[in-house]
Amino acid sequence: MKKLHHVVIVGAGFGGIQTAHHLKGANVRITLIDQHNYHLFQPLLYQAATALLAPSEIAWPIRHLLRKRSEITTLLAKVNDIDKFHKKVFLENNETIEYDTLVLATGARHAYFGNDEWANYAPGLKVLEDATDIRQKILIAFEKAERETDLEHRAALLCFVVVGGGPTGVELAGTIAELAHHTLSGEFRNIDIQKTRVVLIEAASRVLPSFEESLSAYAMNALEKLGVEVQLGKPVSECNALGVVFDDTTLSAKTILWAAGVQASPAANWLEAETDHVNRVKIEPDLTLPGHPEVFVIGDTATISDESGKQVPGIAPAAKQQGQYAAKLICARLQNKTNMKPFRYRHYGDLATIGKRAAVFDIGWMKARGRLAWWLWGIAHIYFLIGVRNRIVVAMHWLWIYFKGDRGARLITQVDNQSSANENTIPNEIKKDS
Amino acid sequence: MKKLHHVVIVGAGFGGIQTAHHLKGANVRITLIDQHNYHLFQPLLYQAATALLAPSEIAWPIRHLLRKRSEITTLLAKVNDIDKFHKKVFLENNETIEYDTLVLATGARHAYFGNDEWANYAPGLKVLEDATDIRQKILIAFEKAERETDLEHRAALLCFVVVGGGPTGVELAGTIAELAHHTLSGEFRNIDIQKTRVVLIEAASRVLPSFEESLSAYAMNALEKLGVEVQLGKPVSECNALGVVFDDTTLSAKTILWAAGVQASPAANWLEAETDHVNRVKIEPDLTLPGHPEVFVIGDTATISDESGKQVPGIAPAAKQQGQYAAKLICARLQNKTNMKPFRYRHYGDLATIGKRAAVFDIGWMKARGRLAWWLWGIAHIYFLIGVRNRIVVAMHWLWIYFKGDRGARLITQVDNQSSANENTIPNEIKKDS
Numbered sequence: 001m002k003k004l005h006h007v008v009i010v011g012a013g014f015g016g017i018q019t020a021h022h023l024k025g026a027n028v029r030i031t032l033i034d035q036h037n038y039h040l041f042q043p044l045l046y047q048a049a050t051a052l053l054a055p056s057e058i059a060w061p062i063r064h065l066l067r068k069r070s071e072i073t074t075l076l077a078k079v080n081d082i083d084k085f086h087k088k089v090f091l092e093n094n095e096t097i098e099y100d101t102l103v104l105a106t107g108a109r110h111a112y113f114g115n116d117e118w119a120n121y122a123p124g125l126k127v128l129e130d131a132t133d134i135r136q137k138i139l140i141a142f143e144k145a146e147r148e149t150d151l152e153h154r155a156a157l158l159c160f161v162v163v164g165g166g167p168t169g170v171e172l173a174g175t176i177a178e179l180a181h182h183t184l185s186g187e188f189r190n191i192d193i194q195k196t197r198v199v200l201i202e203a204a205s206r207v208l209p210s211f212e213e214s215l216s217a218y219a220m221n222a223l224e225k226l227g228v229e230v231q232l233g234k235p236v237s238e239c240n241a242l243g244v245v246f247d248d249t250t251l252s253a254k255t256i257l258w259a260a261g262v263q264a265s266p267a268a269n270w271l272e273a274e275t276d277h278v279n280r281v282k283i284e285p286d287l288t289l290p291g292h293p294e295v296f297v298i299g300d301t302a303t304i305s306d307e308s309g310k311q312v313p314g315i316a317p318a319a320k321q322q323g324q325y326a327a328k329l330i331c332a333r334l335q336n337k338t339n340m341k342p343f344r345y346r347h348y349g350d351l352a353t354i355g356k357r358a359a360v361f362d363i364g365w366m367k368a369r370g371r372l373a374w375w376l377w378g379i380a381h382i383y384f385l386i387g388v389r390n391r392i393v394v395a396m397h398w399l400w401i402y403f404k405g406d407r408g409a410r411l412i413t414q415v416d417n418q419s420s421a422n423e424n425t426i427p428n429e430i431k432k433d434s
Numbered sequence: 435m436k437k438l439h440h441v442v443i444v445g446a447g448f449g450g451i452q453t454a455h456h457l458k459g460a461n462v463r464i465t466l467i468d469q470h471n472y473h474l475f476q477p478l479l480y481q482a483a484t485a486l487l488a489p490s491e492i493a494w495p496i497r498h499l500l501r502k503r504s505e506i507t508t509l510l511a512k513v514n515d516i517d518k519f520h521k522k523v524f525l526e527n528n529e530t531i532e533y534d535t536l537v538l539a540t541g542a543r544h545a546y547f548g549n550d551e552w553a554n555y556a557p558g559l560k561v562l563e564d565a566t567d568i569r570q571k572i573l574i575a576f577e578k579a580e581r582e583t584d585l586e587h588r589a590a591l592l593c594f595v596v597v598g599g600g601p602t603g604v605e606l607a608g609t610i611a612e613l614a615h616h617t618l619s620g621e622f623r624n625i626d627i628q629k630t631r632v633v634l635i636e637a638a639s640r641v642l643p644s645f646e647e648s649l650s651a652y653a654m655n656a657l658e659k660l661g662v663e664v665q666l667g668k669p670v671s672e673c674n675a676l677g678v679v680f681d682d683t684t685l686s687a688k689t690i691l692w693a694a695g696v697q698a699s700p701a702a703n704w705l706e707a708e709t710d711h712v713n714r715v716k717i718e719p720d721l722t723l724p725g726h727p728e729v730f731v732i733g734d735t736a737t738i739s740d741e742s743g744k745q746v747p748g749i750a751p752a753a754k755q756q757g758q759y760a761a762k763l764i765c766a767r768l769q770n771k772t773n774m775k776p777f778r779y780r781h782y783g784d785l786a787t788i789g790k791r792a793a794v795f796d797i798g799w800m801k802a803r804g805r806l807a808w809w810l811w812g813i814a815h816i817y818f819l820i821g822v823r824n825r826i827v828v829a830m831h832w833l834w835i836y837f838k839g840d841r842g843a844r845l846i847t848q849v850d851n852q853s854s855a856n857e858n859t860i861p862n863e864i865k866k867d868s
Contacts (some may be wrong), residue, residue, distance in 0.1 A: 036846065037573065037577065037844070037845070037846045038844075038845050038846070054488040054489070054490040054491070055488070055845055056488040056844075056845055057488070059845055061621075061844040061845070063618075063621040063622070064621060064844065067620045067621045068620070070623075072623075073623040073624070074621075074623075075580070075581065076577040076580075076581075076846075077581070095581075128845070139471065143471065143510040146509070146510075147509065147510075147511070147529075184497075186501045186502070187495075187497035187498060187500075187501040187508075188497070189504075189506075189507040189508075190507070389830070389831075389834050392830065393827055393830065396823070396826065396827065397823075400823050410471070410472075410490075410495040410498065411471065411472050411489055411490055411493055411495070411562070412470070412471045412472070412510075
């Protein structure tokens with residue numbers, strides 16, 4: 001009996017999961033490797049970071065999602081290297097996995113434009129641990145302020161800076177402002193919570209720079225209504241324990257959150273591949289590595305342009321479309337079909353929320369803003385969540401917040417909020433006993 | 435103007451929160467100190483440890499619970515010592531808080547009968563961090579087993595030992611057995627999850643030794659139906675990295691959970707008070723420290739007997755009754771009333787669940803077991819949860835588990851699962867900047 005074609009997928013984000021999904025029924029066996037045991041719904045990660053949702057409401061065990069697919073083996077493991085010539089993936093315990101086809105969908109991490117030391121002061125938001133760390137950081141700042149008697153220190157504790165005015169930055173700043181000015185209202189005795197400052201700093205000349213201009217203007221206005229101070233055209237030149245420096249201004253702030261830049265995972269290094277300036281692998285129009293048609297690189301790990309020459313954005317729908325394309329091409333090859341067209345990205349739209357009753361929504365033929373956009377945003381995201389139960393619970397939380405304002409997940413639980421800030425997010429525990 | 439009488443409450447568990455609750459309307463100001471920012475619904479902690487519920491579904495921010503009580507100041511802080519002669523509480527940063535009346539409701543931690551080193555191998559379940567640690571430990575054991583090729587090691591990874599057959603031990607063992615034999619069914623490719631062993635070890639001659647004998651027998655039977663191996667009359671003599679030793683038997687197990695004994699918090703040391711064998715403070719019939727009528731010690735921190743000479747049990751209803759009594763006595767004194775009767779404990783009943791469709795329920799005039807008891811147990815617990823939203827979400831999870839079987843909170847998120855095992859659960863972050 002001929003051995004089944006072996007597809008190894010690294011990364012169970014939107015790209016990896018879609019690849020596995022669309023390989024259903026193909027005559028292959030699949031190994032899916034991820035360093036976490038869950039698939040994360042990243043677009044709602046900022047809500048976990050701001051105590052709106054619980055981590056388990058936006059993440060699902062990979063094994064459970066794929067339990068009915070007996071041809072898929074899921075491994076909780078960290079990839080250390082790849083030998084593209086001998087078609088091997090090396091795991092952190094020196095275990096080796098051979099592949100016939102490899103799909104790399106390892107995503108991205110935040111980047112600090114060459115100032116990696118800023119990571120200590122300005123955590124970014126990419127994995128679930130980031131969200132619980134940031135949630136803890138925000139909630140503890142208020143607790144410390146309540147006990148602080150020095151007025152200058154107290155003001156620094158009550159100053160929250162978000163660096164970067166893209167969708168994540170706008171959403172973070174909006175929800176922190178609501179947390180301070182509405183949710184926590186009346187809960188403290190020594191501090192005036194209304195004096196909390198939320199400052200959003202963006203280097204470009206408008207927030208949501210990738211959106212249409214009128215939507216940026218609307219978002220800007222909505223942020224200011226929520227009490228967010230927006231600083232435009234001001235690149236940050238320093239982040240440290242005291243605060244942030246931008247445009248020759250120094251702002252004392254104990255909480256700085258980073259939403260300004262990303263860089264791809266180390267996949268390019270494993271492949272020794274050509275990359276762009278943020279380490280994304282340059283790929284062929286069929287999403288494969290040049291010279292290695294058996295290696296796909298998709299999602300935030302890769303860079304590719306659409307037909308108009310514009311770069312495919314690093315968002316969930318793009319990764320999903322690429323995962324689907326990779327799966328279809330793998331199937332086509334197994335059936336010796338050679339008529340697959342190159343990958344073509346379809347942009348369905350742009351979405352961002354600003355607090356709990358405003359949003360911008362642009363799907364080309366329809367633009368919306370305000371409450372209607374918020375409802376459309378909500379419905380779209382509920383639709384894309386996995387599982388009926390999660391949809392019900394998240395919808396209920398949102399309706400609750402919408403009408404009542406209080407949040408459900410305001411727990412300070414982690415003892416050491418530095419421990420998970422590093423890249424190596426796989427628990428030591430899982431490394432094989434030596 | 436005369437300064438208001440200052441009541442300091444240490445601990446925001448059932449006892450402390452009830453005290454604050456029943457002081458409503460009294461002419462006092464209150465400071466409530468806890469080392470966590472949340473009030474925990476401890477009776478459901480085992481469900482967070484076994485991935486049935488999310489941490490935020492069984493815990494609520496203390497500030498939020500008390501936000502409408504402007505006379506209450508909530509402090510996230512750790513108490514280091516007390517000067518009962520000068521009526522002072524010392525916080526971890528040397529801050530001092532003076533009181534007129536002190537209520538100590540600091541609870542208990544697990545105890546290892548003098549073998550503290552067992553804590554490294556057999557974590558117990560008292561605070562929220564314990565639950566996420568244990569959840570991680572259980573889920574990682576399965577992940578490691580899936581990657582383990584040595585059959586003996588694999589068997590040890592798939593062997594879960596629960597030490598102690600009281601309600602917590604019975605509930606833990608039952609839910610782990612269901613997790614392994616039902617929830618995870620079909621999700622692994624290399625291991626036979628049905629071969630998972632769950633062993634419950636109890637030193638007494640029956641499980642639930644504090645319950646009526648017929649209920650113990652029923653629980654024993656229900657556990658065995660779920661596939662739990664119950665070992666009775668066998669005290670554990672050793673816990674280490676390889677497993678557990680009891681009755682001259684050595685059992686290889688990588689996961690050992692401790693539900694066998696508790697000891698009171700260090701409150702007795704602060705007070706230099708007389709204690710029983712598990713460090714509980716011996717108190718007067720009015721719940722105060724002998725010689726110090728201004729110091730109340732309630733809940734698991736204290737020991738007291740009811741009218742029949744039987745010790746008041748360390749359960750939530752007892753702590754709540756004591757909190758209510760302390761508040762009423764404080765009010766009576768402020769009004770110069772001296773006719774308060776001694777504290778009288780009313781035992782409303784015993785409850786325990788064994789897996790998702792069996793329970794025992796004994797409220798004196800009514801005993802139930804089986805499905806009816808499970809529903810009564812569920813309704814009772816939903817009733818005692820705080821907040822309409824939590825009631826809805828938890829009820830929905832339970833009905834889901836009841837009818838569908840899958841669990842909602844199977845995340846492995848903490849990187850370092852040792853870090854929070856120590857006593858000092860207050861984040862370093864909150865310690866005042868020096």
